[in-house]
Amino acid sequence: MSIKKEHRHLLRTWYFWGGLLIPLFLGFMLSLVVLNAEPKMIACYTSKCLQTFFDLYKFPIAIMGISLPLVAMVAAIHRSLEAAYQINLVSEQLAENVKNNRFGNYLKHREGFDKVIQTVCAHDAKGKGIEIDVDTATLYGEVFPESGYKKVGWNGEWSDLWIEKMDSAAAIILSEMKKASGNQFDAEVFFKAAGTVIRGMRLSHTPFVTIGWKGGSRLLLPDYDCDNFGLSLMSGVANSFGILIVIRSYLGRNNSDDLMMASWYVDTINALNSQSEKFDIPEVERDENAPAV
Known part of the structure; x- marks a missing residue:
C-alpha cells in the first residue's frame, strides 16, 4: 500500500484505536472473570482491602496498562509514516520542478x-x-x-x-x-x-x-x-x-x-x-x- 493511501490523521487510523482499546477491553473482560470467580466482596478502603484488590486485579490492570505504550508506539510509527509521506511528496515535487526547469532551460x-x-x-x-x-x-x-x-x-x-x-x-x-x-x-x-x-x-x-x-x-x-x-x-x-x-x-x-x-x-x-x-x-x-x- 502506498504512503499516500496511508496518510491520514492519527485518530482516524485503526491501529491507534486498536492499540488503545484492545488492551482495555481484554483487561476489563479479565476483571469480570476475576470478579465472578471470587467470593462476594464488599466495599472496603482499608490498607488490607486495597492490598487484596491489587493482588486480585493486578494482571487485568497490567493488561490495561499496555494500551499506553502501545499508543505511544503507534504514534511513533504514524510520525514515521508522515515523515516518509512528506519526503516522498517533496521528492516528487522536486523531480517535477527539475523536469520543468530542464524543459524551460532547454527551450x-x-x-x-x-x-x-x-x-x-x-x-x-x-x-x-x-x-x-x-x-x-x-x-x-x-x-x-x-x-x-x-x-x-x-x-x-x-x-x-x-x-x-x-x-x-x-x-x-x-x-x-x-x-x-x-x-x-x-x-x-x-x-x-x-x-x-x-x-x-x-x-x-x-x-x-x-x-x-x-x-x-x-x-x-x-x-x-x-x-x-x-x-x-x-x-x-x-x-x-x-x-x-x-x-x-x-x-x-x-x-x-x-x-x-x-x-x-x-x-x-x-x-x-x-x-x-x-x-x-x-x-x-x-x-x-x-x-x-
Whole structure:
C-alpha cells in the first residue's frame, strides 16, 4: 500500500484505536472473570482491602496498562509514516520542478540560439535588398546534437566535430583569400570550402542565384548581379562567417579575429570573376521560391 493511501490523521487510523482499546477491553473482560470467580466482596478502603484488590486485579490492570505504550508506539510509527509521506511528496515535487526547469532551460537555450542567429541575419541583410534565412532548428541540432530536455546529463555541450569542420573550412577560405591578389589563388579549393561553411550554416538567400563548380554541386547565393558572381559568392561567405562568429560567441568563444576578411574581400571577388569560366552560372533564369540546398 502506498504512503499516500496511508496518510491520514492519527485518530482516524485503526491501529491507534486498536492499540488503545484492545488492551482495555481484554483487561476489563479479565476483571469480570476475576470478579465472578471470587467470593462476594464488599466495599472496603482499608490498607488490607486495597492490598487484596491489587493482588486480585493486578494482571487485568497490567493488561490495561499496555494500551499506553502501545499508543505511544503507534504514534511513533504514524510520525514515521508522515515523515516518509512528506519526503516522498517533496521528492516528487522536486523531480517535477527539475523536469520543468530542464524543459524551460532547454527551450530558453533554443530560443536564445534562434534569436542571436536571426539578429545577425537581419543586421547583415539591412540595406542590401536581400533576405538572409537560416534553418535554425536544423542548425541547432547539428551544433548541439546531444541536446534535449529528457537528456539529464546534457549541460549545453556542443559538437566539437561540427565546430572543427567549420573552423577548418573557414581557415581554408581565408588562406585562399590571402592569395587572391597573386596567381596562387585556387578557385576550386575556395569554392568547396565556401560550400562547406554556407551549407554548414544552413544558409539561404532571397532573391538567390544558384552557382556551382563545373559539373559539381551548386550553392544558393544572394543575387546581386549576374555579371558579378564573385560578389554573390563572397557575400554568401561573409554572411556564413557572420553566423559562425555569433555561434562561437554563443558557445563562449568570443575571439573571432581569425575570421576577419575585409583586407582581401575585393581582391577575392576580382579573382573569382576572372575565373568565371570554371563555374556554372545561370544567365537568365532566377527562381526566388526554389528550396534551399
